[in-house]
Amino acid sequence: MSLALRDAREDDLDAVLAINNSAGTGILPLDAARLRRLYEEADYFRVAELEGRTAGFLLAFREHARHDSPNFRWFAERHPSFVYIDRVVIAGNMRGRGLGRVFYSDVHSFAEVRVPLLACEVFLEPPNDAVVLFHGTYGFRELGQQVMPGIGRRVSLLGKELCSFPFVRDTYLAQGGLPDLPWLGGRRRPTLPARSATMARG
Numbered sequence: 001m002s003l004a005l006r007d008a009r010e011d012d013l014d015a016v017l018a019i020n021n022s023a024g025t026g027i028l029p030l031d032a033a034r035l036r037r038l039y040e041e042a043d044y045f046r047v048a049e050l051e052g053r054t055a056g057f058l059l060a061f062r063e064h065a066r067h068d069s070p071n072f073r074w075f076a077e078r079h080p081s082f083v084y085i086d087r088v089v090i091a092g093n094m095r096g097r098g099l100g101r102v103f104y105s106d107v108h109s110f111a112e113v114r115v116p117l118l119a120c121e122v123f124l125e126p127p128n129d130a131v132v133l134f135h136g137t138y139g140f141r142e143l144g145q146q147v148m149p150g151i152g153r154r155v156s157l158l159g160k161e162l163c164s165f166p167f168v169r170d171t172y173l174a175q176g177g178l179p180d181l182p183w184l185g186g187r188r189r190p191t192l193p194a195r196s197a198t199m200a201r202g
Helices: 010-021 033-039 070-076 097-114 129-137 165-171
Strands: 003-007 044-050 053-062 083-090 115-125 140-148 154-161
Touching: 003 097, 010 033, 010 044, 010 053, 010 070, 044 097, 053 097, 070 083, 070 115, 070 140, 070 154, 083 097, 097 115, 115 129
Parallel strands: 083 115
Antiparallel strands: 003 044, 044 053, 053 083, 115 154, 140 154
């Protein structure tokens, strides 16, 4: 099995959109315009390639992002510094191969050198024990619940405290920043046209 994880490119967006919109009720649908706004704003946006085919993706945002998801805003109102997993989606024919854990391990590594909290949410309606169990075994705990405005479905808002962050903060961030190493680098966002100054909506 040849697996590669890399930053998303503009030419990935059609495949990402198709994967997202065929994922079922656990993932909110997107249109092309909203996906482009998310692509432009995301702090973390990586795709998995398996045997040369796009197998899935994960989108995440820092606390300063111009992102109007009500679940993102819930965390922004309560936590000064975090990485929020907006969505992780694996293509239907690629599920069951551990790609979700690969993505979560990777975004964990991205987050733990930047923030004290990794955040996400899971839908409670309809119930999905597999998703709840996945997050629980990965160290997430429920910080609250809300009914999503405009959607009307209850979500569980989850957080995972990143125990490595105090060491990174005190040893590196407070002393001038992270070492200049490829695996510590952040995402290079695309050059944004003027229209992209608006907030990502939807």
